[in-house]
Amino acid sequence: MLCKSKFIFFVFVCFLHLQGPDPNLVYQPNRTPKSQRKDFRNFETGSVAEHVYNTYKLMHTNQNVDFVKRKHLEWSGCSHTEMSMMDAVMSLDQLVDESDPDVDFPNSFHAFQTAEGIRNEHPDKDWFQLVGLIHDVGKVMALWGEPQWAVVGDTFPVGCAFQNSIVFRDSTFQDNPDDTNPSYNSKYGIYKPNCGLDNVLLSWGHDEYLYRVLQFNKCSIPEEGLNMIRYHSFYPWHSQGDYMYLCNDKDLRMLPWVNEFNKFDLYTKAAELPDVKKLCPYYQSLIDKYCPGILKCRHKVALQPTRVQMSTGAGNPDTWARTHCTAWATVEFNLRRGGAFSCEVVINTIMFRLK
Ligand SMILES: [Fe+2]
Ligand SMILES: [Fe+2]
Known part of the structure; x- marks a missing residue:
């Protein structure tokens, strides 16, 4: 009976060995007590x-x-x-x-x-x-x-x-x-x-x-x-x-x-x-x-709202932005007509950067 128990235990150990070690045991350093591990990433309680x-x-x-x-x-x-x-x-x-x-x-x-x-x-x-x-x-x-x-x-x-x-x-x-x-x-x-x-x-x-x-x-x-x-x-x-x-x-x-x-x-x-x-x-x-x-x-770059002059000959504001701005720019235009041939474009978002 004792031998049979030992044999079962031996098979069980072999099975564990074939399965590979429990990763939770392998990768957690010994100095962290097991009792503390379950408390990591506890967002509900505690002083913080x-x-x-x-x-x-x-x-x-x-x-x-x-x-x-x-x-x-x-x-x-x-x-x-x-x-x-x-x-x-x-x-x-x-x-x-x-x-x-x-x-x-x-x-x-x-x-x-x-x-x-x-x-x-x-x-x-x-x-x-x-x-x-x-x-x-x-x-x-x-x-x-x-x-x-x-x-x-x-x-x-x-x-x-x-x-x-x-x-x-x-x-x-x-x-x-x-x-x-x-x-x-x-x-x-x-x-x-x-x-x-x-x-x-x-x-x-x-x-x-x-x-x-x-x-x-x-x-x-x-x-x-x-x-x-x-x-x-x-x-x-x-x-x-x-x-x-x-x-x-x-x-x-x-x-x-x-x-x-x-x-x-x-x-x-x-x-x-x-x-x-x-x-x-x-x-x-x-x-x-x-x-x-x-x-x-x-390092962080301070991006300021930028004011530029655009000739109407440059095409519509979207075309102008695609030509002059970085890929992720989302440019907002406030068009103020300043005469028959030009308008002022105020780029009022800090996501804008001139190429
Ligand atoms: Fe991190
Ligand atoms: Fe970290």
Whole structure:
């Protein structure tokens, strides 16, 4: 009887081994007690719940198609700040993420905690460890004057229906004009089925900003790492399984990598803070390998309403705008006839930029 029990137990262990280890056990660092794990991303209770909700309320009121296009334009201008990647990571010391219900300590500690968690489980993937260190660096936008609701928190597509998988969906979107705009509130909205996330506008935040900085500086982090950075806050997709109808084959290939990263982003958060000084030399060597030197960080460009003279010979205002404005400009014209041959065009939107 005893032998039979042992045999059953042996078969059971073999079965588990063949199935592979439980990913929830493999990827969660030991230092995070299991009893605490279920409390991550608890948006309902706790000492930070109110300001977390308020940050999302502002985000879900203001992040719409027009806003996101404007942010892309503002933060992809030609004016740059230059800084090293390590300086950017350390600058996060000045920041406490108002959307994060799990931590109330400076963000640079979270960077090292995430990186060390990955290093522990993936010692052979140094680029992955570096992604852990830098993934939130885009939050520097908050130190340069961008409100936190346009920097931190979960991201979601704009230009199509806001789905129920978005946190606080029921109570925070009622003042967002896109929610009642028939062009934007259908399942696909402005997108085609399976158009690929590359072609989808997500709410503006630190993911997209850092992705663009890394691309601009031609950093050599593999595509999987770049996608982890770009979509790590897109919880409705990678954790809820929503918006799959917008994904193409590449997105589905990247999804397991984004989920792999997410485990460390979430489950390495712990009150015990890492010894940053001791860890710096190792991570500096990874920066030197993948993102060396001084990086050019695209800095916000102040776009002012612009007044230009247009001859009637230039054609109608729409034609003129297509010739003289950037692709995403939405130009509003106030035509004031100033005589038989000319009119004044007042471009009164900050989404406009002359080519
Ligand atoms: Fe993040
Ligand atoms: Fe993070």
